[in-house]
Amino acid sequence: FEMLKISLFGHPNLSINDKLISHAPTKSVFALLAYLAEESETGLPHRREKLAELLWPGILPESGRKSLRQTLYELNKLLPENSNAPILLTSRESIQWNAEISAEIDTHTFEQHLLTPTPENLKQAVAGYRGDFLEEFYLSDSADFEDWAQNRREYYRRRYRETLHTLTEIDPAQAERYTHRLLESNPLDERAVRKLMTVLAENGARTQALQQYEQFRQLLADQLGVDPQAKTITLYEQIAQDKLDLKPKPAPSAPQPRTLSRLPTLLTPFIGRRAEIETIKNLLQSPTDRLLTLVGPGGVGKTRLAIQVASEMTGSFSDGVHFVPLAPVQSAEGILPAISRALGLSFSQEEESPEQQLFCYLENKQILLILDNFEHLLEGANLATEILTSSQTIKLFVTTRQRLNLQGEKLYPLAGMTTPDIEEASLWDIPLEQARTFNAVQLFCNRAQRIRPDFALTRENINPVIEICSLVQGIPLGIELAASWLELLSPAEIAAEIRRSLDFLETDQSDVPDRQRSLRSVFESSWKLLNEQEQQTFLRLCVFVGSFSRKAAEQVSGGSLRTLLGLANKSWLLQREDQRFELHELMRQYGEERLRNDQQAWRDAKDRHAAYFAEFVTQQSHFLRSKEQLRGVIAIAEEHESNLKSAWDWLAAEQRWQELIDIWACLLYTSPSPRDRT
Numbered sequence: 001f002e003m004l005k006i007s008l009f010g011h012p013n014l015s016i017n018d019k020l021i022s023h024a025p026t027k028s029v030f031a032l033l034a035y036l037a038e039e040s041e042t043g044l045p046h047r048r049e050k051l052a053e054l055l056w057p058g059i060l061p062e063s064g065r066k067s068l069r070q071t072l073y074e075l076n077k078l079l080p081e082n083s084n085a086p087i088l089l090t091s092r093e094s095i096q097w098n099a100e101i102s103a104e105i106d107t108h109t110f111e112q113h114l115l116t117p118t119p120e121n122l123k124q125a126v127a128g129y130r131g132d133f134l135e136e137f138y139l140s141d142s143a144d145f146e147d148w149a150q151n152r153r154e155y156y157r158r159r160y161r162e163t164l165h166t167l168t169e170i171d172p173a174q175a176e177r178y179t180h181r182l183l184e185s186n187p188l189d190e191r192a193v194r195k196l197m198t199v200l201a202e203n204g205a206r207t208q209a210l211q212q213y214e215q216f217r218q219l220l221a222d223q224l225g226v227d228p229q230a231k232t233i234t235l236y237e238q239i240a241q242d243k244l245d246l247k248p249k250p251a252p253s254a255p256q257p258r259t260l261s262r263l264p265t266l267l268t269p270f271i272g273r274r275a276e277i278e279t280i281k282n283l284l285q286s287p288t289d290r291l292l293t294l295v296g297p298g299g300v301g302k303t304r305l306a307i308q309v310a311s312e313m314t315g316s317f318s319d320g321v322h323f324v325p326l327a328p329v330q331s332a333e334g335i336l337p338a339i340s341r342a343l344g345l346s347f348s349q350e351e352e353s354p355e356q357q358l359f360c361y362l363e364n365k366q367i368l369l370i371l372d373n374f375e376h377l378l379e380g381a382n383l384a385t386e387i388l389t390s391s392q393t394i395k396l397f398v399t400t401r402q403r404l405n406l407q408g409e410k411l412y413p414l415a416g417m418t419t420p421d422i423e424e425a426s427l428w429d430i431p432l433e434q435a436r437t438f439n440a441v442q443l444f445c446n447r448a449q450r451i452r453p454d455f456a457l458t459r460e461n462i463n464p465v466i467e468i469c470s471l472v473q474g475i476p477l478g479i480e481l482a483a484s485w486l487e488l489l490s491p492a493e494i495a496a497e498i499r500r501s502l503d504f505l506e507t508d509q510s511d512v513p514d515r516q517r518s519l520r521s522v523f524e525s526s527w528k529l530l531n532e533q534e535q536q537t538f539l540r541l542c543v544f545v546g547s548f549s550r551k552a553a554e555q556v557s558g559g560s561l562r563t564l565l566g567l568a569n570k571s572w573l574l575q576r577e578d579q580r581f582e583l584h585e586l587m588r589q590y591g592e593e594r595l596r597n598d599q600q601a602w603r604d605a606k607d608r609h610a611a612y613f614a615e616f617v618t619q620q621s622h623f624l625r626s627k628e629q630l631r632g633v634i635a636i637a638e639e640h641e642s643n644l645k646s647a648w649d650w651l652a653a654e655q656r657w658q659e660l661i662d663i664w665a666c667l668l669y670t671s672p673s674p675r676d677r678t
Helices: 027-042 048-055 061-078 106-115 119-127 143-170 172-185 190-202 206-223 230-240 274-285 302-311 332-343 354-362 375-380 382-390 431-435 439-451 462-471 476-487 491-501 520-528 532-541 550-557 561-569 585-596 599-624 629-653 657-667
Strands: 004-007 013-016 088-090 094-097 103-105 291-295 321-325 368-372 395-400 409-413
Touching: 004 027, 004 106, 027 048, 027 061, 027 094, 027 103, 027 106, 027 143, 048 061, 048 094, 048 143, 061 088, 103 106, 106 119, 106 143, 119 143, 143 172, 143 190, 143 274, 172 190, 190 206, 190 230, 206 230, 274 291, 274 302, 274 395, 274 409, 291 302, 302 321, 302 368, 302 395, 321 332, 332 354, 332 368, 332 375, 332 382, 332 629, 354 382, 382 395, 431 462, 439 462, 439 476, 462 476, 462 491, 476 491, 532 550, 532 561, 532 585, 532 599, 550 561, 550 599, 585 599, 599 629, 599 657
Parallel strands: 004 103, 291 395, 291 409, 321 368, 368 395
Antiparallel strands: 004 013, 088 094
């Protein structure tokens, strides 16, 4: 097979067997090639109508499809033939790059070098960067293509510059050369100017170092009307007065893989959403967007999407990516402790407030903080503004059902996953293949195979599967709940159950909460398939806040271990890696609503919850007085901001003062703080 090389750095070109294609393709042909090649790592097909809109926006759909067919024809003539497999996989609906084809794409090679950041790999990455992504290549008639190209351009430029900065530290012999490349890329990079001044001074070229400063000072004055930073001026004075510390420095070492980030582990594979992931990553890498809010209804998959994005960006923030779960936090006062826990911070008993200590810690750090499930804490949204004000290098990624309504907030609305149109699907030529290009169908099949390993799309079940995805509007939680019943029902029976009680597509009642408009039918139909013991157990579990232990679950709910296992198997109860249980927050709210409809059952459940945690505090107080004090502190700290506070509030509302006094007496031995938890 002929060797295909595609160069997207610098002036783009295409070569076959190291021979440059002299008859350069038209711009639209190369734009299509560049897009398909660059996006090939996603492994996903691109729908023809989307490609037409990308390359020829604003024209009639039929004209766009015709232009795409002609462009694809010209591209296929340009590419080498392969008797075993085509380079491009095409159907009437989509086009995608064949992942089985061996082709050298310089941007992908660049990324592969950075995955293992040894000195040699970093040098190889820099050597392969011939210029900016698609340099001087423009598709002037398509703003969408230009936006895509500019986002990729900024991403690779930032990665290139980060790598150069790293090389100036780990390769002193070539540090001067690397700093010159940094300044060629951005003459206003003050960090690079300081590095070059230091290297020149260390090499005995003090005069050149001082000249470098003067040139930079003049450049700032001419272009921005500002002076150099204070530390640049201090460095200049040290060099001018021959007071720069030139002591030998320890031998540099290669950068190590980052271990700073703290993210939850997903126990099931993340499916789809590649377009959303790439868009969000570009927004988070933009220098102008520092507060990104992922907003959407409950169950749409905001948390999982945020975690997936974060897992792909751990190398983009030098001080880590940190996940802050806010669902268990009951008031705005709990946001700061939640952030401190996620960062592993200990606040000292100094005159400075915990807020000031947090702001001091964050100053000048490159951190991405993910604040998950913010919707019930909107009165504390100003803390986000204060964090961003305290540090110019912090970025916040917030998931919520309601926007924060802050200045500088960038919104990214999240809807359901891509779902086939039932009427269009009936006209498909190869329905089994075409259905698999939709994220909602992919998710259903993946989760179905966890229940029934032999499950596969067939001509008999494809229409019911598409209908299920459509009925729940592509909402991931609805899809997962529907798939969980494959142990008992066929896809057609599941669709029928949802259809019989589906009411959210028709309702226009203004008093129905948004979070109930899209998932109520899924909850109701799934609820009816639980037996009575499972229903009663789940309702009592809804009084918990955040996670809880198996012992707590059994005593508060009265359910047996087998019943808890049944709920877990039916996706109503989640078990974490640390063996604690938790409920999906929207499902917990649904159950709490049903429980409150029976006031006696609600009071009984809250009483059982409060009684358990009163006894829990008493038990832990014994450890606090023994050599196992740390065990008691950790146990209380884990429940302090969630279940203990909830139990406390209930007892106070019921005016059960003696029980409150007993709990308070035990807690006097310790008041869990971030320092206690470390």
